Amino acid sequence: MTSRQIPVDETGWDVPQGDVHVLRERASRYCILIPVINEGERILGQLRAVQSHGFGVDVVVADGGSTDGSNDPELLQELGVRALLIKRADGKLSAQLRMGIAFALREGYEGVITVDGNGKDDVAALPRFVAALDEGAGFVQGSRFVPGGQAINTPLDRRLAITLVHAPVTSLAARHRFTDTTNGFRGHSRALLTDPRIAPLRDVFDSYELLAYLPIRAARLGYRCVEVPVTRAYPDDGQIPTKIHGRRGELGLATILARAVRGRYDPART
Template sequence: MIEYERHDLTGVPDYRGVEFEPRRSDYCLLIPVINEGARILTELGRAQRAGIDKQCDIVLCDGGSTDGSMKPDTLALYGVNTLLTKTGPGKQGAQLRMGIYFALGRGYKGVLTIDGNNKDSIEDVPRFIEKLREGYDLVQGSRFIRGGRAVNTPPIRYAAVRLIHAPLTSLAARQWFTDTTNAYRAYSREYLTHPDVRPLRDVFTGYELLAYLSIRATRLGLKACEVPVTRAYPATGKTPTKITGFKGNSDLLKILLAAMAGKYDP
């Protein structure tokens, strides 16, 4: 086990890391989490049973959880390769920048991302890796294409994605996408290191990076595609999501419009 801290990195929040294993794969799976409790441990258990930890290195990008779910000894038993804990400012975008910085420094050929709230079919990771190996630079998971499944999607969320967010993203990207708020994705090293992309910038604090990377690839002539996945919301109880209410959805739209206008372009 290797423990360390990183400070004063341009475009990367301060963070500390615990590496349980060295790099084992050409690909890594970044999972941004904060106080996901049993949900992230259930997701990691599913990944382990499906052998995902043998096909890519699982890297948790913690935003500063206080619920006890990020105990290193427990995570090591679940097949986690590395735990990164953000100590600097920012939300999901900062967590992803931390993870991308780590992944690029380790020399991975591709980077996958998935939410840590156990809504997504982590068993489908091989589909993303296959597309990266075929030469795609952006691989978007979609519950709305053939082979995908949308389970208990809240009606307002369904309408917002299908009727507003996906059409606008597709218009900007000049390629049709169907599930553009879905963070279950993969990016090639070539995309993330492209001089006209530069994902490691402080402007990406929240959901800006997801919107930006959805659009930028095809605008630069890089290859993008979708693969089928399942996203399942619980039938009862509180919906596990960080995007809630009118403000949360309106903020997503504002971010998308800014990305469409090129405001995040370097």
């Protein structure tokens, strides 16, 4: 499959500036988008796992400006990465996702599967996301809490926060049941990502806003939303690979969720 830019309406897009390293030709209909910053061996091990499985899905790494050497283009090319995007502007997770989604849409991918780059997710589940998108899903949520999923070493406070607060509140707002709404292992159709009623490429999405916004907005607009089982494992040593720390981080997530529930991130009506 020859790589080429696909015309797309970019009206209203706000994409962070950065470096784009295209390391190989496009070879699939979907891409795996991995946002990452300073994950070192965790992201490299994850990329080796994707490569060894031979899923046949292109890998795009959206790096937030790592300084640990894990974003070396030559190294990532050896690990099968199709493109490396390095953000040079302000912004956190959602800014990296915007950069990656814009690249994917311009390249003509039919869907984008996102997965965190901290090594907690078992990438063996990727074919389930591909199958769900092929079957017409607009939004696919990976869940460790549905039959077939596994939650390994999940800290008790996080499990309770997800199952008793975040997932029920999201489900109520979406009018659709979700069980693992902080999980970044997700699939998104091209139709969803290009829908002006969703408009994910806006600068209001800077940190974790897209994670809260997309399931609610997708379900409310009638997109087919499904969950697929995944395995998410925390290290045995009790260390928690995360960029969310302390009560301030938890309060920030709660504030973002409340705004998503109230429709604060919905595009302005014209």
